[in-house]
Amino acid sequence: MLKKIRSTFVMLRECVVMSLDNIRGNKVRSFLTLLGIMIGVTAVIALITTVSGVSGSISSSFSSMGAGTLTVSVSGSDLKSGMTSEDLAEVSALDSVSGIVPSVSLNGRVSYGKTIETNVTVSGKNAYYFIMNEDLVVQGRPLNFIDDENNTYVCVISREMVDTFFFGVNPIGQTLYISGLEFTVVGRYEEDTGGGVAAAFNGSPDIIIPYTTAMKINNSAEVNNFTVYLKEGVDSETAATEIENLMDRQFDYEDDCFTVTSMSSVEDTMQTMMDMMSSLLAGIASIALVVGGIGIMNMMLTTVTERTVEIGLKKALGAIPWQIQIQFLIESFMLSMIGGLLGVLAGLILSAILCNVLGTSFVLNTGAIILGVGFSAAVGIIFGWVPARKASRLNPIDALRAV
Amino acid sequence: MADEVFFSMRDIDKDYIMGGEAVHVLKKITLSIEEGEYLSVLGPSGSGKSTLMNIIGCLDTPTAGQYILRGREVEDMDETELARLRSREIGFIFQNSQLLPRLTALKNVELPLIYAGVSPRERRRRAEAMLERVGLEDRMDHLPTQLSGGQQQRVAVARALVGNPALLLADEPTGALDQKTGAQIMALFQELSDEGRTIIMITHDMNIAARARRIVRIIDGVISEGGSAQDA
Numbered sequence: 063m064l065k066k067i068r069s070t071f072v073m074l075r076e077c078v079v080m081s082l083d084n085i086r087g088n089k090v091r092s093f094l095t096l097l098g099i100m101i102g103v104t105a106v107i108a109l110i111t112t113v114s115g116v117s118g119s120i121s122s123s124f125s126s127m128g129a130g131t132l133t134v135s136v137s138g139s140d141l142k143s144g145m146t147s148e149d150l151a152e153v154s155a156l157d158s159v160s161g162i163v164p165s166v167s168l169n170g171r172v173s174y175g176k177t178i179e180t181n182v183t184v185s186g187k188n189a190y191y192f193i194m195n196e197d198l199v200v201q202g203r204p205l206n207f208i209d210d211e212n213n214t215y216v217c218v219i220s221r222e223m224v225d226t227f228f229f230g231v232n233p234i235g236q237t238l239y240i241s242g243l244e245f246t247v248v249g250r251y252e253e254d255t256g257g258g259v260a261a262a263f264n265g266s267p268d269i270i271i272p273y274t275t276a277m278k279i280n281n282s283a284e285v286n287n288f289t290v291y292l293k294e295g296v297d298s299e300t301a302a303t304e305i306e307n308l309m310d311r312q313f314d315y316e317d318d319c320f321t322v323t324s325m326s327s328v329e330d331t332m333q334t335m336m337d338m339m340s341s342l343l344a345g346i347a348s349i350a351l352v353v354g355g356i357g358i359m360n361m362m363l364t365t366v367t368e369r370t371v372e373i374g375l376k377k378a379l380g381a382i383p384w385q386i387q388i389q390f391l392i393e394s395f396m397l398s399m400i401g402g403l404l405g406v407l408a409g410l411i412l413s414a415i416l417c418n419v420l421g422t423s424f425v426l427n428t429g430a431i432i433l434g435v436g437f438s439a440a441v442g443i444i445f446g447w448v449p450a451r452k453a454s455r456l457n458p459i460d461a462l463r464a465v
Numbered sequence: 466m467a468d469e470v471f472f473s474m475r476d477i478d479k480d481y482i483m484g485g486e487a488v489h490v491l492k493k494i495t496l497s498i499e500e501g502e503y504l505s506v507l508g509p510s511g512s513g514k515s516t517l518m519n520i521i522g523c524l525d526t527p528t529a530g531q532y533i534l535r536g537r538e539v540e541d542m543d544e545t546e547l548a549r550l551r552s553r554e555i556g557f558i559f560q561n562s563q564l565l566p567r568l569t570a571l572k573n574v575e576l577p578l579i580y581a582g583v584s585p586r587e588r589r590r591r592a593e594a595m596l597e598r599v600g601l602e603d604r605m606d607h608l609p610t611q612l613s614g615g616q617q618q619r620v621a622v623a624r625a626l627v628g629n630p631a632l633l634l635a636d637e638p639t640g641a642l643d644q645k646t647g648a649q650i651m652a653l654f655q656e657l658s659d660e661g662r663t664i665i666m667i668t669h670d671m672n673i674a675a676r677a678r679r680i681v682r683i684i685d686g687v688i689s690e691g692g693s694a695q696d697a
Contacts, residue, residue, distance in 0.1 A: 069582020
């Protein structure tokens with residue numbers, strides 16, 4: 063038994079040597095054939111690596127702004143149209159919750175002197191918002207708990223609003239009219255602090271006032287949107303379930319009264335889309351691999367025909383069909399693998415260049431490399447099978463007669 | 466000389482289907498040979514002598530009849546078994562030496578040993594010894610194209626002998642050679658025969674056939690004992 067394994071090994075090694083010899087013997091033809099596999103693997107590797115680089119940079123920008131927060135939007139039921147202060151306090155009191163920021167929007171007409179602006183986004187928030195985003199206010203003061211409790215008529219305005227109403231004037235201490243009511247400007251904030259994606263997602267307001275004041279203006283005692291800040295290390299999915307359970311009770315188990323969205327779930331969706339895109343692209347690229355495989359099959363069939371005499375001779379000298387088959391299989395396997403490895407190399411170089419151009423970070427994707435190499439190995443064996451079988455079945459007499 | 470039977474054939478028929486018509490290539494061939502014999506099969510082209518060689522050489526199986534080689538029934542063997550039998554018992558020499566052009570003389574001689582699963586070192590040792598035996602010790606690393614016709618045929622003889630087969634089966638071994646080199650090859654065959662090796666030589670050339678101790682003639686697939694060289 064051991065001897066048999068040994069002699070098989072000896073023969074396999076000889077097959078590898080002979081295959082390399084044959085591949086070298088037909089340099090141009092071999093190169094053109096493996097070029098097909100090489101292009102396919104290059105495409106697969108470059109696409110997967112580039113897409114994963116892009117998706118990596120998107121998801122990192124997502125998590126930088128959305129880590130540890132949940133967004134809740136409430137549509138309410140017939141009996142209860144939103145969250146009361148007591149409801150919010152209950153959410154706030156949950157173990158996993160660090161604090162909440164209500165968001166009450168007010169679409170208002172804002173004026174100062176003769177300047178009148180309609181369609182200004184006015185948002186009611188609380189002091190906690192400024193605690194969580196402590197670098198937001200760059201001039202004056204942020205809103206504080208006293209403002210929340212006493213529903214004071216003060217506001218923090220964006221730089222854009224400063225330019226609109228107070229160009230060349232210090233805005234702090236000035237008076238603005240929002241929906242006809244008099245507000246004192248106490249601070250100015252830099253609106254793009256939250257990052258581009260975050261701002262787009264949250265809808266950055268122009269003017270922030272105490273949410274209690276906003277509710278009063280809206281003549282409403284309920285809040286329909288709020289952001290939950292989670293304690294550090296809390297799993298957002300678990301916290302979301304906890305909040306959903308609590309709010310289900312608050313809304314008397316009516317269906318579809320609210321949705322809790324976690325940034326990680328948005329991120330997950332994003333990731334799924336990216337994964338789908340990358341497998342779609344890889345699928346398209348792998349068509350090139352199949353075409354390359356057909357090229358290999360074509361070359362191997364030609365080779366078998368050309369080497370009919372050699373095959374017949376080897377058979378006459380005692381080669382059994384299996385040994386002939388394995389020799390040709392190894393040859394197509396080697397051909398495909400050389401193409402695959404060159405493709406991996408070219409793919410990595412190409413994706414490094416692409417990542418550089420796109421400005422995303424280049425991450426070595428081992429999965430893509432394994433896929434590329436594995437795919438080319440499989441192509442070599444699958445498309446080499448038929449020619450190898452044909453070779454092994456050649457009748458030695460016919461083969462020798464073909465001189 | 467050993468008088469043990471090397472192989473015996475009885476009523477061997479071989480039919481081919483050609484263009485929808487059965488052609489009887491071999492008809493009721495009965496032939497047996499003893500170990501150490503030197504036999505010529507003499508026949509014109511188309512007589513069926515190549516087909517007979519293929520059957521003796523276990524490259525082909527008969528349509529009917531019985532063939533026992535060294536005590537083993539050959540007619541029912543499958544391709545793998547036939548290959549194993551060839552690898553152990555038979556060394557082939559073809560008309561135009563049939564060396565693999567990309568391999569050196571040494572590698573060509575090593576070839577049968579690869580399929581027999583002999584280790585590289587042992588393979589090399591035996592191939593070198595065999596090339597020395599045929600007088601090519603200084604041509605081992607030459608490619609076939611760098612060798613003369615006679616040298617190529619000697620490499621083929623070395624390759625046929627390297628597996629130490631019981632039977633040397635030669636098909637027109639001098640067919641592609643000039644008279645002088647042909648004579649050299651025939652002298653080599655004579656030496657091998659003197660060493661006790663069983664040799665069967667297929668030829669259409671009476672002068673070549675006459676070198677063997679025993680001649681059989683084959684015409685139109687029918688065999689007839691031609692007596693010894695002295696008789697011919």
